[in-house]
Amino acid sequence: MAYIIEADSCTACAACADVCPSGAISVAKSGANYVIDAEKCVDCAACESGCPSGAIKAGA
Numbered sequence: 001m002a003y004i005i006e007a008d009s010c011t012a013c014a015a016c017a018d019v020c021p022s023g024a025i026s027v028a029k030s031g032a033n034y035v036i037d038a039e040k041c042v043d044c045a046a047c048e049s050g051c052p053s054g055a056i057k058a059g060a
């Protein structure tokens, strides 16, 4: 499992990248939103609770 960011809801505020302990979150190539690298995500959920837009969900 890994957390995912819903691109349509993400406002690129960077709050999630600041709280991620594993450096899994970075700006998407488009620059319009952030993305999570599933291989680096350790499922801590810090980003989910830290996102002001509710854009981050637990993945399948």
Ligand code: SF4
Residues within 6 Å of the ligand: 005, 009, 010, 011, 012, 013, 014, 015, 016, 017, 033, 034, 050, 051, 052, 053, 054, 055, 056
């Ligand atoms: S905290 Fe939420 S709105 Fe902000 S960059 Fe991360 S996913 Fe996007």
Ligand code: SF4
Residues within 6 Å of the ligand: 003, 019, 020, 021, 022, 023, 024, 025, 036, 040, 041, 042, 043, 044, 045, 046, 047, 048
């Ligand atoms: S769940 Fe934790 S490790 Fe995974 S992207 Fe969010 S803050 Fe980073």
